[in-house]
Amino acid sequence: MANQSILRISREIKQLQSNIDLSLAIACDDEDLRNVRALIMGPPDTPYQFGFFEFSIIFGTDYPAGPPVVRALTTNHGQCRFNPNIYSCGKVCLSILGTWRGDRGEEWSSAQGLESILISIQSLMSSNPYENEPGYELAESDGDKKDMKAYAAKIRHESIRISVIEPLECILGIKANSTINPTDEEEGKDVDKGADITDAFADLRKRRFLWYFDCYMQSIAQGECEVTRKRRFTRMPFENPGNSMDGHFDYPNLRNRLNQVKDAIIAETMGWTIRGKAAQEQEAGISENLRRQYEQIVEKYKNHKNFTVDLHIVDGNPFLWQLTYFGRPMTHLDGGIFNIKIYLSPDFPEDQPRVFVGSPLFHYRVAKCGILCYFPARTDDMRCHVDAIVAALEEESPYDPRTNVHPEATRMFWGSPDDRKRYNRELRRSVERSAE
Template sequence: MAKSNQGETSITLDSSSDDSSPPSWDPMPTSPITPANTPQCLTTSSPIDGLRAQAQQANDPTRSLHFVQRVKRDMLAIYHDPPPGIFVIQDEQDLTLIHALITGSFETPYEGGFFYFIVRCPPDYPIKPPKVKLMTTAGGTVRFNPNLYKCGKVCISILGTWPGPAWSPALTISSVLISIQSLLTEKPYHNEPGFERERYPGDSKRYNEIIQHETIRVAVCGMIDNDYGLTIPQPLVEAMNQSFLQFYEYYESTVKAKMHLTGNTMQDPFGEQRGVFNYKNLLTRLETIYNRLKPKDSSSSSSCSPESD
């Protein structure tokens, strides 16, 4: 079962920065899809406890009753009418710090993946948008989308990190998460500006093959096993474990169908060095995780056993 690892990953979402500039992220290496469009990821060594302390030390008119009530209303709206594939929980020590899990949608290369985000509502929320960081990056080594950087930056217009419609106080935490979920499309290659058409035939398919492999490797196996030492709240861990069992047949069939790619070099159309496909290893990992998570009474869940047809 995935664990709530106590080795916390460094996070700072600097609410004092200008809207047009990127938030302050970890000192993770970045690799551009197109060099001209790559923002600089700023460095920091502040852990999540430091983020909580930041919030508490900010001028505390900021923590006014109205401000906290607005965040609570946003969260209650999600609890009462949860968007499909989105799970949220407030931080135990700071109610304005939100942990969110977005699962990849059906019929996309992200299908069945678990994408973990940290959302922080700044002191002037909802006048200003929340700050968001993607944590599912294999320790800052995998870029899942033209709008989702290795350093965790999330590029959407309502966050002030991408051209387009700006933030409005009428928008909510749910609005932000749904907008992020909408990035996980059937053909994410075309999210990159100027790539509405393929530069070379087959580019979109090649990109999808990479994203599908990395989703299963990093956003499924890596998240369930917590390979990267993330501090994930237990309710989200349980949601991942339960969803893994529901998705298992899809994972297994996908990996088996792509087994012929094992050993081939990933050809990223944007020029990133991605390594090689290793579906043989992924199948072994999936089976190991399944056998660990499956109900002990195997007679009640034989339909998705790795040994089943």
């Protein structure tokens, strides 16, 4: 029975890890599959937008007959309740987990699994989380509506501060002038910011941060228009001492810290070439592996007579590749010449490449800093990375807000017919400038 349980858990973990899902990530110790960490991305267009919310999931020996034990870890060390159903102590209240009463048919069954649990938790992160509290789904008074707006406002602020900035400051070793919770200051607590951070998600956090940096800044600009600096958070009727979200707004502070984190990640990326050069001189295996992959890719393009891509290693360093993309005829990129740098880590593939479009390109998949949002079919194969880079530039696929990393370009591309025309004009201008 125990072996069947482990096989079931292993299969579910592999399925989640093999899927290219931008919202969910899983990490586990191969020697202890029952102890899993999960990262859930806050859904777009909600107060949780692009936040990194981490959970501990412990499977019992009776799984799948019984649900696992799930605990939220993104709680500001037990001081922040991020949802009516996600307590500051880490408790996640869901009928599927047996931690909340539910209607018939909503309780756990062996047909459910890890993915359905994570999706159920993510569904709590709605555009109006206030309504997750039982008894408030029919709230219609002016006071209730005011509370709903105030609740969403403080979640938006704390999602950026607690789920995005502070973990990355810890990972990057940044000592920031952070906003201290008044209760910590009064009680003299020594807060260890790194206590709840799982290293397995460090690279994911960094890459996604660069993707969504402009979206975070846009949220800050929106917040500054709605609240004044140092204004205290409004306590909700369902919040209690020790199980609430307390504090105050300080968007200017968040903006400064976001910029510090961005600068540190980009500096780390540039530093990979130096570390890579040292690895090459020491004849490290990763250096030879990347050089061999590069040669295979060049040979592939040569044999296929692909003239849209030119690839070479910069200064003989296999940890820095330059890809020149020539826009395909009869497309909006026709005539463009785009220089793209692929920075590779000596810890590849654990640390994934970071790709910067050097030529300014007005594209919904290219952030203002030049970082490209793309998804390789295989993370350990650089051929898949190069193919995915080209596919991202040429993409015109169904709308997915998680892949849109340039807010202004996104609004135009997915807006009205006139907006789309404006997008195409801006794109053509950047194409023309790239060829000058």
